[in-house]
Amino acid sequence: MISCTDSVQRTFIHKKRKKGVGTIFKQNITGWLMLLPTVIFAYFIIWRPTFVGFYDSLFKMNGSALVSFTGLKNYIDVITDTNFVTVLGNTFKYTFWSLVIGFVPPVFIAMLLNEVRKGKDFFRIGVYLPVVLPGIAVYMLWYYMYLPGTSGLLNTFLGKVGISPYTWLQDQNLAIVWIIISMTWHSMGGTVLMYLATLQGINRELYEAAEIDGAKIRHKIRYIMLPHIYPVALLLLIRQIIGVFQVMEQPLTMTGGGPNGATTSLALLAYKYAFEYYKFDKAMATGVITFLILCVLTGAYLVIEKKLND
């Protein structure tokens, strides 16, 4: 039961809030106007396509035209596809291997760069350089490095040490791992710089104090560096999961989703629906399924993180 006093108090707060919002808007009109282009941009680039994707996925489409409302039929068609489970599994494999292979090296390299005293810029540029290369070029480069037989670069090295040629991307069990290695090489630079910036923001006095107390490098890492990069690492973890879960360009360029569908991801499946089979409705449904899975993963992560912090 709500008491009279409560009610009056709430009305007062409500009025106060209402006034507050107006005042904030009035006081910051220039700021809001400056924000407007971003809002318009976000509407056209993010919100509208997201909404249209949801909406269109509920229709039978003929090309890009909506023909008739079909409810969840597109979703049922996609999920009951005999390859859907494999594709979903592949997408999780990409995410898993990207965390195993791609999450720790940037931290490690950032720590190394943080300790470098001479030629800092050279090493920074060296680490960041792959990021500025076009994706297609990078993955074609890796494709040729991974060529089977004796013509591939990696197999040439193996041959030098007496190891017979390996099939690399044609190995159904490990093709995803090789793709993830190429992705890590390409995109690691940006992450390294973020960790490095964090590490360089640490007060030097902490290190000096630790050294006076007789701390060794492992102690500095454990008690100074890691606690400082922890928030950044959590943010990058979510970004990495979201990014890798939508992997498409790499398998499309390097394997076409093969061998035998072993590297087909959800995003590549959506691409195939749209651009190979002209089934835009199913492509939309696949995109929405990916979006929902990512929402669940991100939500789960935030809940776990909150519990850990509490």
Added chain:
Amino acid sequence: MRTKMKKCVSLLLTGTMILSLSALAGCKNEKNGTVSVTIGDWPTSSDSNAKVYEEYKNKMKEKYPNIEIIPDQSTGNATSYVARASSGQLPNLYVTSYTEIANAVKSGFCADITDYSTKFGYTQSINPLVLDKVTYDKKIYGIPSTAYALGLACNKKMFEQAGLVNEDGSLQYPSTYEEMIETAAKIKAATGQAGVVFPTMNNQGGWIFTCLAWSYGVKFMEQDESGTWKATFDTNECVQALQYIKDLKWKHNVLPDNAFIDVTEEKKLFASDQAAMYIIHPPERMLVKTYNMDKNNICFARVPEGPAGRYTLMGGNVYMISPQSTPEQIDAVFKFLDVIGHTPNVTDETSENYEMNYKHDYEENVPVMKETAFPLWINEARTSVDKAVRNKYVNVPDENFADYSNFEDVMVHEEEPVCAQELYSILDSGIQEVLTDSNADCGAIVKRMAKDFQVNHLDKLD
């Protein structure tokens, strides 16, 4: 406050209007009696063919001053074309391949041009077999620009290195798929390079595989009385056809090491003497233009014969018109086709313009064959012009294409009627599996492919 709010709303509306006007600026207009038409597949400035097309543009301006030609360098490859089509951004005239026609018609990506085709004389002059490719429900949706039948491309230099040459200098082409293995093995032994290359990805593996499978007696699908489609390729014949591919790799070792190969990769291998044979259609301009292969080393034979016969697939490119085109624009597009000489109504002027293309090919050292890869026209006036121009510019020895041109025992098979791209994609995965796993069970793979095709595609047809 209200005044400021109004200012905000006005700004928002103005922004929206600017955006809308920007979008509208992309639309074509037909003011002052001028009709603007965008022509796709226009050569890029670095392409030597650009000069020919500039000349076409000038001739259009001379003849039809009220028609403005806007070059559009987008190509008809499936990805870019589908993206543009779905956003209504196709050029008025665009080029795509026969395999895309069914989906383009179904998706509403092309205009019905039946009346125009009749009015300009195409319906009566194009080979009915070819015209059938662009006809759905008795309506015509495109003008075929090229037509071909698949054949076997052979690298003359590698055949000669393997001693596969007859006394009269002609090559010893394999006549059957079994002979193709023997030929490939000899070439591999003599040169150390792949005797044959087979595509495996981008739906191209499946595309070529259908041709091989028909020769083994495979029927991929059939429609029952109720109109339902059934996958019918879970058969011994299909297992044998797949086993053939597997044996090329694991038993005879005549394929390249790489199992991810599309048609572009095939061309690279063939042009650089790393593969001696592959199934494709002539004249393969790209081998010379892009990969600098000596045109005299390109030979073509008929597709090999299988246990059930010698089957080939007809293909080619087609001019299509965007569904957003106005009647005036469609009319202008047909006038453009007339000016470039792709017309049944041959005049001295159109014949001269048509010749420009062949002259360019001749000067660029691109193969010009004496015979067309597949007869496109049937009206005498047109075919005689074709022949005369070809004879004038032919630049490759007849014998290099003589076997291919002998269609006596070749059966031209129609592309599979429904879900062809989906079928190719599934066949791609089966081919990749047998080429990457020496223990792959062909019977089980065929069974799985047939089930996937039925459940994922045929059962979901509307």
